[in-house]
Every structure is written in C-alpha cells, then in structure tokens.
Amino acid sequence: MRALKKILKTSLLFFFVVTYVNVFAQQTTRIKGKVIDAKTGEVLPFVNISIMGTKQGTQTDMNGSFYLETTDTKPTLRVAFVGYTPEVRTIEGGKIITLTFKLKVQNTDLQEVVVKGKKDRYRNKDNPAVTLIRKVIEHKAENRKESLDFYQYNKYEKLEFDLSNISEKFRNKRSLRKFDFVFNHLDTSQITGKVNLPMYLKETISDVYYRKSPENKKEVIQGEKMTGLGNYVDNNGIKLYLEALYQDINVYDNNILLLATQFLGPTAPVAPQFYRYVIIDTTEFKGTKCVNLGFSPRNSNDQLFQGTMYVALDSSYAIRKVQMGFSKDINVNFVTDLRVSQEFDFIANEGLMLTKDDLAIEFNLLKKENGMGLFGQRSVSYKDYVINKAIAEKYFEGLKVDTEKNATNRDEAFWEAARHQGLSKKELGIYTMVDSVKKVPAFQRFMNTATFLLEGYKPIGGFEIGPVNTFYSFNPIEGFRLRLGGRTTSNFSDRIAIESYGAYGFRDERFKYFGSATFSLTDHNTYTYPIKHIQVSYQNEIKIPGQELQFVQEDNFLLSFKRGQNNKMTYNKVLNIDYLNESKSGFTLNLNFKNIRQTPTGALQFNSLSKEGNQISTPEIITSEIMLGLRYAPNEQFYQGKNYRIPIINKYPSFQLRYTLGIKGVLGSQYNFQRLVAYTHKRVYLPPIGFTDFTLEGGKTFNALPFALLTIHRANQTYAYQPEAYNLMNFLEFVSDEYAALFVDHHFNGFILNKLPLIKKLKLREVISFKGLMGKLSDKNKPTAENGLMLLPTDENGNPSTFSLESKPYMEMSLGLENIFKVLRLDFIKRLSYLENPNVSSNPTVRFRMRFDF
Incomplete structure (x- = not known):
C-alpha cells in the first residue's frame, strides 16, 4: 500500500511539473517578422517595434527583419518609423508567429528628411539633423573616454560562432546521422530568431589601463579559453583572424576598423557629405533627454553604416546609445546582417564609459538572407571602473597587449569567479560538444578530406603528403615534371619539423630534391608566432633567375602556363642554415648562411670575353654569403595555418633591411x-x-x-x-x-x-x-x-x-x-x-x- 502511495505521489508530481512546463511554454510567444514599405515593397531597416504596456522592444535589421519573445498572453505590437504611419496589431500569445508589416508613408513635411527617402532631394542646408550631428562632431573630443586623464577597468569578452538557420532537412541528412547528438544543443537566436547550432566559443578576461599624457594604453590578458578542432586547424590562427574581423568599435572614430577593412564613421568631420541624417524623435535614456538621430548612406552601395544614435540634449551633445549596421545593398561580400549595439553611462560622475558593447554578424557565402550560414556574436562587458586616478608606470611596461603566462591554462574555478556573468546552458555545452565531435571517426575523415582539398595535403599519421598542386608541372627545360613530397606535423613533434620532396624532369632527365629540418627554440611549435628557430636545408633544383615568389610554390601547376620564352634557367645547389627570431613587439632578427652553386641550362650561358675577343664559358658560379636581416612590423597579425601563415594587412607599416656579405674561399666561393x-x-x-x-x-x-x-x-x-x-x-x-x-x-x-x-x-x-x-x-x-x-x-x-x-x-x-x-x-x-x-x-x-x- 505504501509503495502504491509513493507511485501515486510521484505520478501526480510528474503530472504537475509537466503541466507547469507546458503552460509556461504556451505562454512564451515567439514573433518573427518583416517590415516593408507598403507602396514600393522595399524593406525598412531600424524600424522600432515595441510591445505596448511593457519595456520590451527591438529594431529591424538591415533586411527589415526582427525577432521578439514575450510571455504576454495577448501582446500588442506597435511598429513605428519616421515618415510612416505607425501600425498597431494585437496577436494571440503562446505561439510561434510570423508577421509582415506594410507601413504607409505619411503625408507630412518629414518626408524630406526620411533616412530612406529617395524621391525628394535631401539637403544638408537648413537641416536640423545635420546641425545636430555637427554639434556631435564638434564635441566628440571631450566625450571620448580618451579625454580622461586615467582610466582602468576589467573586461570580459565572449565571442561565439554558430551555424545559423538550421533546417529540418539539414538535420535529417544521412551523412549527419553519426553527429545527431550535436542537435541537442540547438538554440533560437535572440537577435535573428533563427535556429542556430553553436560551434565555437572564446572567452577572454583582461585588465585595461589608460593614461592620457604621455598617451599609453595597455591590456593584460588574465585568462583565455576557447574551443578547438585539435590538430586540424591552428586555434591561435583562428583567434587572430576573428580578432581582425571583430575589432573594438568606437563610434567617435573617423574611420572604424571592421571585417579587416575601414569604414567611414557617422561622426567623421566629412561624414555629412556621405551620410543622410534625420531627427526621428526625442526620448529619455537613463534620465537624460535625448534626440533619436537616424543616419544612412546617401548611396546604399557605399561602405558606410546606417542606424540610430541617442544624442544628449544638453551642452555635451554626447552619444548615449548607438545601434547601427549595414544597408542591405552595401558592397560587402558574404555578410547578410551586421549589428552594432553600444550604450554609454557616467562612471563616478567623471566621464562616459561603455556599459554595453555587442557586435553580431551573420555570414552567408551567397548572401542569401534565409540560407544557412554562420552567425558570430561578440559581447563585451566592463566592471571595476576606476576613473581619473593615477596609474603607476609599471602597468604600462612591455607590449601594448600582454598575456599572463598561465592565461590559457586557467582552471574552471578561475572562470567561475572571473566571468562577469555565468554561461548559459547552451554556451556551457559548446565545450563538451566540440570535444565529442572530434572523437567521431566520420568527423576525422571529413577533416582529413577538407584539409586535402583546401591545403593540398593528405595526412598519414605524423606526416602529410603534398602539396597536390605541385605533383605535376611542366616547363621548357624539364618538360613533364613529377614531384612527390611532404612534411611532418605536430603529431610527429612539436619542436622539430621535417620537410622533403623529390622531383624528376622527363626532358632533362635529372632528379631534383629538397630536405630541411627545423628546430624550434621556443616552448611552442616551429610555425606558431612568434617564431624562434634554426633551420638547416639542402636543395638541388631548377630556378628562373630573379624570381622570388611569396606564399606560392614555384612549381605550382597553374604557374606552368607562361607567355613568351622561358628557356633561360639555372640548376642550383643550395646549402642553407637559417636562424630566425621574432618577438611580439614586431621586431625580427634573421641570420642566414648560404652556399649556392649555379649552373646555366637551356639558352642561358655563363660566357665572358677574353682579351683576344673569344668567348670563355664558365661551368658554374659558386658563392658563400652571410645575410643579416632586420624587420620591424608593429601590431602585425597573421592567419596561421598548420604549417603556413598569411599576413592580415592593417594600417601599420612594415620595414625590412637586409645586408648580405659574400665571402670568397668559403666552400669554394669565388667572390x-x-x-x-x-x-x-x-x-x-x-x-x-x-x-x-x-x-x-x-x-x-x-x-x-x-x-x-x-x-x-x-x-x-x-x-x-x-x-x-x-x-x-x-x-x-x-x-x-x-x-x-x-x-x-x-x-x-x-x-x-x-x-x-x-x-x-x-x-x-x-x-x-x-x-x-x-x-x-x-x-x-x-x-x-x-x-x-x-x-x-x-x-x-x-x-x-x-x-x-x-x-x-x-x-x-x-x-x-x-x-x-x-x-x-x-x-x-x-x-x-x-x-x-x-x-x-x-x-x-x-x-x-x-x-x-x-
């Protein structure tokens, strides 16, 4: 009898829990929608959508789309945009609803300054919105945080990448059945309303220090944690590439660096020549009366922003809030949506500092709004602000961005204490999910195939065969040329890298070969920046005199096709000993010894003229040379592959100086x-x-x-x-x-x-x-x-x-x-x-x- 009562109690409890969960789920209303012009059908970006009677609301993105969630049982939506008649619609709660709002143009004088307006001529003259933005520009020097004598704060940055817009058809693919466990981590984005699958997460905790005079800024990374794909990709390389895409954004900057390029900001002195501005309305933000100022490109294809900013209606003309993105027509590839959201607040009544800082970008290869793509979101929070208190000189010593020795090895206790807010269940699951995926044999086969197709190497244990584009090539001297080679990977050794190949030309009937061994002098592998290594190599190869090709193989198949004559070459035998020492400060020292033996081939001859007027043939030229190279490239960044790297060009210059000394008599050197x-x-x-x-x-x-x-x-x-x-x-x-x-x-x-x-x-x-x-x-x-x-x-x-x-x-x-x-x-x-x-x-x-x- 007691057992029966326990079963009955348990059943009743389960029934109430299920009932409560279902009722709660039914009360959650998920609203996806789009706002368009009723007459033209064109989408309207940055339209305000609010739930009446609440503080909930959002804005449409550059595609006119929006997403909202509410627990209101019968929410009433109000959609409003300057120059258009607002629309109010009440909907039934507890459902997933898709709506389209068609706004009608108002017949008022505001039409002339509508951000989107195309029919009426827009003018800067006598435009109150332009007058206001010029006041913002005039006062921006004192409103920037750099106007403070000192500041410091603790910064928590979270960068997440998701596979976006996961469809049921994609989930049911046969090829993904062995990965079906990953779909337990699906989540609906609060920004786009699309179903996303988390793939990558990086967290960073750092302390930031700033001094105005002499100006200096220093960031010390205390902790860094990220997901990774093992030996298939270089995690540090991915991190650097994403950092180049997702830069810190300062709305007061004349030029804003984003997606590894620069865009003219809406507060640049010349911005009124390229942007349209419109006063949307007045509002209150954290107790301060503000003008909601809209801005958009005069030409929607130009690489400019569009959005809204709250400008304080006091003598400061400070920006208190900004939301901006791209026009849907912007000449930027692969980006279907971009949103910047920032808020500023007074700290200790001393100055305005960022209190909210979010950047979200949705990528799609074909730029299809409803296609599957990647969604990346960078969220930064700040705390422990200290304003206008002197900071000791020792805090500014060393590099501008420095990393604590154990930053990448922090335990979970550190992260639980250091995070400004805890991770969601979905975010916590990313780490375990990625680790599980790496162990699936099908994933390993897929990554091996992808590595072969993208990089041209086929991994076999601790060795890679390739690159495939050099297996076959041709030229007038060698004719048909076959080559086979490869290199070791970090599975072979973290500190030693070996590379070798052999080649044969069927016309000249000669073998060519190359072998090198590289020894890392650091605690990381031989390819990770900053490099410090010794390399010894020997090469017997055919060369075109004067050719120094960067980032490509000289016997790449595609480079076999040439115009004109290419029949003057040399056979080179090169012994090379190289010492390379890079530093994070951007300074590089390179010390190199080479012994080179050049023998002419084809139509090239090494002939000199005797005093009698006869030509004398020289079989080869032998040189031994020492080269000292100095290079300075401050703030240089790379995309780092497993065994290669490609520079990410930024605004900083690079300088290089090489001095070469040829020494006669060393290993047969003649000069x-x-x-x-x-x-x-x-x-x-x-x-x-x-x-x-x-x-x-x-x-x-x-x-x-x-x-x-x-x-x-x-x-x-x-x-x-x-x-x-x-x-x-x-x-x-x-x-x-x-x-x-x-x-x-x-x-x-x-x-x-x-x-x-x-x-x-x-x-x-x-x-x-x-x-x-x-x-x-x-x-x-x-x-x-x-x-x-x-x-x-x-x-x-x-x-x-x-x-x-x-x-x-x-x-x-x-x-x-x-x-x-x-x-x-x-x-x-x-x-x-x-x-x-x-x-x-x-x-x-x-x-x-x-x-x-x-």
Whole structure:
C-alpha cells in the first residue's frame, strides 16, 4: 500500500511539473517578422517595434527583419518609423508567429528628411539633423573616454560562432546521422530568431589601463579559453583572424576598423557629405533627454553604416546609445546582417564609459538572407571602473597587449569567479560538444578530406603528403615534371619539423630534391608566432633567375602556363642554415648562411670575353654569403595555418633591411661582395573611397660581379596577376646593381561603380595600380674583355635580351575590376616604357587573380 502511495505521489508530481512546463511554454510567444514599405515593397531597416504596456522592444535589421519573445498572453505590437504611419496589431500569445508589416508613408513635411527617402532631394542646408550631428562632431573630443586623464577597468569578452538557420532537412541528412547528438544543443537566436547550432566559443578576461599624457594604453590578458578542432586547424590562427574581423568599435572614430577593412564613421568631420541624417524623435535614456538621430548612406552601395544614435540634449551633445549596421545593398561580400549595439553611462560622475558593447554578424557565402550560414556574436562587458586616478608606470611596461603566462591554462574555478556573468546552458555545452565531435571517426575523415582539398595535403599519421598542386608541372627545360613530397606535423613533434620532396624532369632527365629540418627554440611549435628557430636545408633544383615568389610554390601547376620564352634557367645547389627570431613587439632578427652553386641550362650561358675577343664559358658560379636581416612590423597579425601563415594587412607599416656579405674561399666561393636592400610597406585607408597600398624598395650591390649575382628584377610571365612583380616584364629582362622601386595600388571598393545604374548591382570594385622601377648598371659591372665579367644574356640570334635601366625608368600601370563573382580580379595592364625591347607588347594585356575578401 505504501509503495502504491509513493507511485501515486510521484505520478501526480510528474503530472504537475509537466503541466507547469507546458503552460509556461504556451505562454512564451515567439514573433518573427518583416517590415516593408507598403507602396514600393522595399524593406525598412531600424524600424522600432515595441510591445505596448511593457519595456520590451527591438529594431529591424538591415533586411527589415526582427525577432521578439514575450510571455504576454495577448501582446500588442506597435511598429513605428519616421515618415510612416505607425501600425498597431494585437496577436494571440503562446505561439510561434510570423508577421509582415506594410507601413504607409505619411503625408507630412518629414518626408524630406526620411533616412530612406529617395524621391525628394535631401539637403544638408537648413537641416536640423545635420546641425545636430555637427554639434556631435564638434564635441566628440571631450566625450571620448580618451579625454580622461586615467582610466582602468576589467573586461570580459565572449565571442561565439554558430551555424545559423538550421533546417529540418539539414538535420535529417544521412551523412549527419553519426553527429545527431550535436542537435541537442540547438538554440533560437535572440537577435535573428533563427535556429542556430553553436560551434565555437572564446572567452577572454583582461585588465585595461589608460593614461592620457604621455598617451599609453595597455591590456593584460588574465585568462583565455576557447574551443578547438585539435590538430586540424591552428586555434591561435583562428583567434587572430576573428580578432581582425571583430575589432573594438568606437563610434567617435573617423574611420572604424571592421571585417579587416575601414569604414567611414557617422561622426567623421566629412561624414555629412556621405551620410543622410534625420531627427526621428526625442526620448529619455537613463534620465537624460535625448534626440533619436537616424543616419544612412546617401548611396546604399557605399561602405558606410546606417542606424540610430541617442544624442544628449544638453551642452555635451554626447552619444548615449548607438545601434547601427549595414544597408542591405552595401558592397560587402558574404555578410547578410551586421549589428552594432553600444550604450554609454557616467562612471563616478567623471566621464562616459561603455556599459554595453555587442557586435553580431551573420555570414552567408551567397548572401542569401534565409540560407544557412554562420552567425558570430561578440559581447563585451566592463566592471571595476576606476576613473581619473593615477596609474603607476609599471602597468604600462612591455607590449601594448600582454598575456599572463598561465592565461590559457586557467582552471574552471578561475572562470567561475572571473566571468562577469555565468554561461548559459547552451554556451556551457559548446565545450563538451566540440570535444565529442572530434572523437567521431566520420568527423576525422571529413577533416582529413577538407584539409586535402583546401591545403593540398593528405595526412598519414605524423606526416602529410603534398602539396597536390605541385605533383605535376611542366616547363621548357624539364618538360613533364613529377614531384612527390611532404612534411611532418605536430603529431610527429612539436619542436622539430621535417620537410622533403623529390622531383624528376622527363626532358632533362635529372632528379631534383629538397630536405630541411627545423628546430624550434621556443616552448611552442616551429610555425606558431612568434617564431624562434634554426633551420638547416639542402636543395638541388631548377630556378628562373630573379624570381622570388611569396606564399606560392614555384612549381605550382597553374604557374606552368607562361607567355613568351622561358628557356633561360639555372640548376642550383643550395646549402642553407637559417636562424630566425621574432618577438611580439614586431621586431625580427634573421641570420642566414648560404652556399649556392649555379649552373646555366637551356639558352642561358655563363660566357665572358677574353682579351683576344673569344668567348670563355664558365661551368658554374659558386658563392658563400652571410645575410643579416632586420624587420620591424608593429601590431602585425597573421592567419596561421598548420604549417603556413598569411599576413592580415592593417594600417601599420612594415620595414625590412637586409645586408648580405659574400665571402670568397668559403666552400669554394669565388667572390667577395656586399649588398644592401631596404623595403617598406604601408596601407593607407581613405574611407569611403577605399584604401591605397604603398610599397617602396631599394638596393645597392657594392662590388663588381657577374650579372647572375646582381639584382635581376622580378618579372612575371604567367597569366596570374602578382602584386609585387612587374607583370609585363620578361624574365631576365633587366639587371641592376642599384635600384629604387615603387608599387602603388588603390582599391576604390566600388566607390565609383556603386553610383552607376544596373552596374552597381554587380557589386564590382575598381582598382588602379602603378609600378615604377629606376635602376643603374655601374661601369664596373658592364662586361668587357678587361674586367672579364660574364656577358649579359642574348637570344638565339645573339641579340641582347637583358638590359640595364639607365636611360629611363621601367613603368607599367593597370586598371582593374575586383570582386567579379566575389573572388576574381581582372587587370588591364599597359606597359609604358622600353617598348622597343624584344618580345614585348605595347597593347593592354589582361591578367587575373583569385582572392576571397569581404
């Protein structure tokens, strides 16, 4: 009987719990919707949606969409936007509802300053909204937090990435049945209303210190924690790439860095020339009366923001709240939605500081609003503010961003105490879910296949075979060439990396090979920044003189296709010992020893002239050289792959200086010489009209040497556009012992084409470039019978094919279109000088380049 009572009690308790949960679930109303213009059908961004009688509300995104949740049993929605008649609608609670609001234009004078208005001419003159934004611009220096003498705070940053808009069809795919456990972590986004699957989470706790005079800012990372995919990708590389996309945003900055590019901010001094402004209404924010000021691009395709800001109606004209994003027509790839939400509040009555800081971006490869994509959200919270109290000098020592030694190894007790707010159940589940996924054999097979397709390497234990694009290539000397090689991975060793390959040319019937061993001198692997290693290598290979290709394999199959003649090469045997020491400050020291043996092949000959006028053939050139390289690149960032890295270009310059000393007699070396080369690169952002890349390079060789040891300028005879090569110059066409070079590329980011009807829909972007080279071949390096130097190369008829640059500079320029199908760049290049040289064209020529970019 007692047992029966217990069963009955348990059953009743279960019944009440289930009933309560069901009632609660029924009371939750989930509302997805869109707001459009009733006449044109165009979506309306940043429309205010509120639930009457409550403080709940939201705004539409750049696609006119919104999402709301409420427990109101019969909520009444009010949809209002300046220049339109508000609409009020009561809906039934406890359901998932999709709504479309069609707002009608009001017949009032406000039409002239509607943010979205296109029919009536917008003017800055006598526009109260423009007068207000100019007051904001005038006072922004004292409203920035940098106007304070000192400040410090504790910062908690959370960056989450989800697979967004998960459909039932996707969940039921046969290929995902072994991963069905991950769908237990599905969650509905509070921002987009879409069903998302969490994939990545990074948390950071840091202390931030600022001093106005002399100005200095320091961030010390106390803890860092993130999910990872094991050895398949480099977690640090992903972190750096995401940090480049999700930057700190200051609405008072003239240029706002986001998505690794810069956008003209709505408070820049020139912003009224490119933005429209409108006074929407007046409101109160935390006890302060404010004007709700709307802003949007004059041209919806331009790379500008649109949104609203609350401007204090007092003498400060401070921004108290801002919500902004992109126009749906903006010329930015892969981004379907972007939202910045920030709020400012007074701290200790001393100054305005950020109290809310959220950035959410939704990515989709084809930019389909309802397609499956990625949703990333960065949320930052701040506490323990200390304002205008002196900070000791010791807090500013070292790097601007420093990391505590054990920051990445903090235990859970640290995180529970350090987080500003606890993680949700969904967020806590990301760590365990990702760890579980890595153990599924199907996932391992998928990642191995993806690595092979994207990087060209096939992993086998602690070794990778590849890269696949070098397995087959061809050239006039080797004919059909086969190559097979690979490298070790961190599964083999964290501190030692070995790479090797073998190749065979079927025409010259010669084997080529390469082998290297790299020893890390740090506590991390040989590829993780900052690098500190010693590398020893030996290579027996065929080379095109003067070619230094960056980030590509020289025997890449796609580079086999070349224009003109390519029959002058050398067989090189190179012994290389390299010491590299990078620091987080951006300073790099490189010390290198090389012994190089060059043997001419094909149509290239090493001939000199005797005093009797006869040609004397030299079988090879042998040099031993020591190179000291110094490089300074402050705030440099990379996307780090497993065994490679690609620089993420930012606004900071880089400088490089190389001094080379040739030593006669060491390992058969035939020459003493000295060479000095200097290089600098700088990107200058000029939003909204794009950015310009400047590269300057110069060098001088101080001794009399054969042409093969002088500077043979980088030519390009492939059909691919190379940014730092001369794309219409022939191999071995120019040689110098002193030179200066300038490369200029300006990317307009569609600023001109965005204004052309029909064409602007293609989202094309203009680019213009110029490459100039001045050089000289000193008398001491001009071959004569007296100095016995090697004759400059000639063609098969004995006519000169290699020249000096003394008479005039070499120049070429190009006009290009970028972002064709979002990945292709086409350049129409015109050579401007030395058109009388053999085998050159005076007509414009087309080159292409493939690149993914936002």
